[in-house]
Amino acid sequence: MSADPNGLRKYDDILEEDNHLPNWWLAILFGSMLFAFGYWLAFHTTDTFQSPPEVYRADVDALKKSRALANPTSEEALSALVQNADAVTEGQNVFKTTCASCHGQNAEGLVGPNLTDKFWIHGASGKDVLKSIADGYADKGMPAWGAVIGDDKARKVTAYVLSLKGKNLPGKEPQGQPID
Numbered sequence: 001m002s003a004d005p006n007g008l009r010k011y012d013d014i015l016e017e018d019n020h021l022p023n024w025w026l027a028i029l030f031g032s033m034l035f036a037f038g039y040w041l042a043f044h045t046t047d048t049f050q051s052p053p054e055v056y057r058a059d060v061d062a063l064k065k066s067r068a069l070a071n072p073t074s075e076e077a078l079s080a081l082v083q084n085a086d087a088v089t090e091g092q093n094v095f096k097t098t099c100a101s102c103h104g105q106n107a108e109g110l111v112g113p114n115l116t117d118k119f120w121i122h123g124a125s126g127k128d129v130l131k132s133i134a135d136g137y138a139d140k141g142m143p144a145w146g147a148v149i150g151d152d153k154a155r156k157v158t159a160y161v162l163s164l165k166g167k168n169l170p171g172k173e174p175q176g177q178p179i180d
């Protein structure tokens, strides 16, 4: 390395100028650093901003949920109905007048199975229970109630039956498979 009278330095026989970096270049450099820091702060340390994939996933989930809820016989809609105290009470009234003669006043079982234990012959999901109620098992002594009480009451009495989960009232002996 040797100095040249014009202030140029020579490295490996190449004369190099030692100019300041242009301001537009520095502006882009520091600008992108600032932007990156701001971006990291906004997207990775707070919940206020969501990245596009997160927004997309949240939108898809919301859409799936609203579609499922719009279908009154979906699993989601039936479990939402269990949270609706009025619907469950209405279902309980239907149960007392229509079902208690075979399943007992509190669904503990009589001729029909105990609906408060965890044993199920035909499945324990909302859809299973609704199907049992609506279509029945005529050959086993469970009438089809769908056409008799209508869709609305069938769903509400399903919500009532689902609300009994975990009650385990002493009554008819377990029938079917245990479902937790």
Ligand code: HEC
Pocket (backbone or CB within 6 Å): 094, 095, 098, 099, 100, 101, 102, 103, 111, 112, 113, 115, 119, 120, 121, 122, 123, 129, 132, 133, 137, 140, 141, 142, 143, 145, 157, 158, 161, 175, 176
């Ligand atoms: C005439 C008697 C009778 C009446 C009334 C009756 N059920 Fe049943 N129910 C039965 C019998 C018997 C079974 C068992 C069917 C089998 O063994 O497959 C049954 C099965 C069921 C099941 C399926 C249980 C399981 O373990 O999978 C549900 C749910 C049910 N009934 C709900 C109702 C509801 C709700 C009503 C009123 C709307 C009702 N039942 C009215 C006799 C009756």
